[in-house]
Amino acid sequence: DQKRKVGLVTSGLTYTILPPERGERQLGKILETLSVIQPEGDMPLWGLISSQLGHLVRGSTVILITPSSDEKLMTVVLELVQRGIMPIVILLDATSFGGQRGEKQLENQLFQKGIQTISIKAGDDLRTVLESPKQVINGRLFAQT
Numbered sequence: 001d002q003k004r005k006v007g008l009v010t011s012g013l014t015y016t017i018l019p020p021e022r023g024e025r026q027l028g029k030i031l032e033t034l035s036v037i038q039p040e041g042d043m044p045l046w047g048l049i050s051s052q053l054g055h056l057v058r059g060s061t062v063i064l065i066t067p068s069s070d071e072k073l074m075t076v077v078l079e080l081v082q083r084g085i086m087p088i089v090i091l092l093d094a095t096s097f098g099g100q101r102g103e104k105q106l107e108n109q110l111f112q113k114g115i116q117t118i119s120i121k122a123g124d125d126l127r128t129v130l131e132s133p134k135q136v137i138n139g140r141l142f143a144q145t
Contacts (some may be wrong), residue, residue, distance in 0.1 A: 006030065011048045013038040046072040049080070058084035067094040069106045077115055088116045090130075096121035 007020035008030050016037075018029055045066045056062065062085055066073070080087045091107050110117045120129055 008033055009048060009052055010034075010037050011043040011045075012041045015041075015043070044068065044070055044072070046070060046076040049073075049076045053079070053083070056080070056083070056085050059086075061086045061088060063088045063090065065090040065092070067092040067097070067099060069094075071106075074106060074109055074113075077110065078113065081113075081115070086116075088118070090118045090120060093119055093121040096123070098122075 003022050005020035005022050006026060008016070008018040010016045010033065016033055018026070018033060045064060045068050049062075049064070062080055064073075064077070064087060066089075077087045077089060089110055091110075107117055107119055118129060120126065
């Protein structure tokens with residue numbers, strides 16, 4: 001409700017860019033895009049982020065939602081931080097959704113670097129999980145409420 005501009009970039013079966021805008025119409029476009037997105041795609045998340053770095057403004061927040069445990073993702077997340085962009089990483093626990101690999105190592109690395117990280121498992125109450133992100137700052141654990 002802060003009237004901030006919000007955009008969306010997705011890379012599933014199709015590559016979608018919704019430039020940042022304000023208002024209910026933008027919310028509708030984002031929700032419509034999210035309702036039809038297919039998770040299959042060839043572009044890794046780190047590649048998608050790298051392709052958008054030039055469009056991100058210092059002070060922005062970037063929310064990354066992925067089951068990826070790719071090491072390159074950590075590198076790109078740290079680059080966001082160096083550019084003054086605040087990443088929030090939402091890791092989907094692939095094994096709990098029937099996938100083959102877990103994201104625990106990446107989650108621990110992000111956590112140790114002070115990156116706000118949320119892990120979601122199949123069956124989690126999304127509202128509860130998303131309202132309680134954890135972050136380490138100067139070696140201390142903070143649970144935001």
